[in-house]
Amino acid sequence: MYEEIALMSATLAFHQAIPGYLTRDGDRIVVKLAVGGVQPEIVRLRTEPDNEEALTDMTRVEAHDGWAWYQAEIEIPEPDVQMRYLFKLVWSDRLLWYGALGLDEGVPTLNQMFRYLPDHQVPDWVSRQVFYQIFPDRFAEGDPNTTPETDAYDYLHGLTAQRRSWGDAPLAHQGPVEFFGGDLPGIEQRLDYLADELGVTALYLNPVFTSRSNHKYDTVDYYTVDPHLGGNEALVSLSDRLHEKGMKLMLDAVINHTSVYHPWFQRALQGDAECRARYVFQGDDNEQPHYASWKGHDSLPVLDFANPANVETFITGEDSVIKHWLRPPYNIDGWRMDVIHMLGEGAGARNNHHHVRGLRHAIKSHNPDAYLLGEHFFEATPWLQGDQEDGAMNYYGFGHPVRAFLAGLDIAYDPIRLDAAGLARWLAKARAAIPFAQQQAQLNQLDSHDTRRLITMLNDDAALFQAAIGLLMTYIGAPCLYYGDEIAMPGGDDPDCRRSFPWDRDDWSSAAFSATQRWIRYRRASEALQTGALIDLYAEGDVYVFARVLAGEQCLVAVNRGEGRDVVVADGLTPLAGQWQCLEGGGELGRADLNLSLRLPARSTVLWRRQAD
Incomplete structure (x- = not known):
């Protein structure tokens, strides 16, 4: 990233693990740093190969x-040893350190160092995708004969299955x-809409395995797709069609707990000791279980991974749940692991990291290119150091701060005041704590099945919502739309955020849909937006400006949540001969000395792009 220390020096610095700046060459790593402005007399690379400082002189190779x-x-x-590193810039009378949060006079802390784990890289296809999350029962009905009828079966606490009409309020x-009738055939029938019209390239489906609920986070059978969603054959057909279209498929795995209706748990209640040992029971067998x-949800008994049988069944076994669906004929491309940080031994999450490492090994040994995504509502830094998850649902490092900045609400919907400087600090700290990969x-998501819809949090501010779509599609990471985001579909707390998708286009926000299509096109057409480093350039009041950069392409993004205004931004970008072109937002960009002057429309995200001639 980039940071200017205006009072200390007129020096700029840039490094990130993008091509040309960190390259693996056999058993060696080539590291490069760009320094602008006042040049230091000595530049050194600081590493910690044995947890002690090692300094390597850097050679000036170009200017x-x-x-x-x-x-x-x-x-x-x-x-399996993570490389942590910094840069030391030395003059005759002073020095500066350059780490993941920028230039500083003091030595950055461990969580502000660049980090790299050579033998544990993420699949390179992930950041190139535009994901689309689907809650299967609410997206599209393909086979009306599969939907359960009212009172077809009992649930808990006197509830029974209820068939609802499409479009009714949950x-x-x-x-x-x-049950509204959405299913996997319905998704397959809408692939032309998703891929060709909207432009998304990967699907993330909420759980699809057999369960008595509509959300299916209480699994009854891990080896069978719920018949009400179309069964195993429907998943095979959907997967085949997706891959024919060059798309990816990620499923949701829920292995921290099962349904009370899972056969193991039912047998455990009858006194089966082997099944009882799969769960965490308190009291002896003669007591009320x-x-x-x-x-505390009694419908979701927790599995005990101190039991080797659970580890084998779900993770390590030859036909474990995790491996089974990665294989033909299903061939899924990744797993989203529900509450992965809670997986463990006993009533707590003891030895959680051990089991997540085992999960990674099981997935990668079967398919090194599969994506391992963890669900964390809060900070996931310890799981994101290269040896466990490829990525996390980025509530902490994107969703929470973006909603706070745009909607003035925190994760619990309490009021919060966060200006652009606070937004930039929050985002930068979250990035700095994990490797670039x-x-x-x-x-990255603006909302999900567990949150209010952003358009509702914004009180239906259409312009601000479209600005949020622009930020989602330009920020580092993989953007993911929650079904209906593209049409500004409203929704409050669960279950209102899980409404059925309105296929009557008269019910859509055509402006939101058109804007989302455009932003997806920009994302897919730009290598810098997909894989480039992120450089913070300006953050003050209502305006946050950053750049996504590669050696031959730069994108400049300005998010303005307030009224139209002009801002002057220090030009901290390495030189590129191409001319800036405004792609979206209608803003104006000029250059004065070493600064960029930006004219920004109200409540907008503006995108400029330049490429090497």
């Missing part, structure tokens, strides 16, 4: 247009037992 490039080579660390008191459940593999 032009006020910038110089310095290079060093070091040996690759031992397998009812909170019915919760998990309302008490069991640990997910966040994991930054690229974060799944």
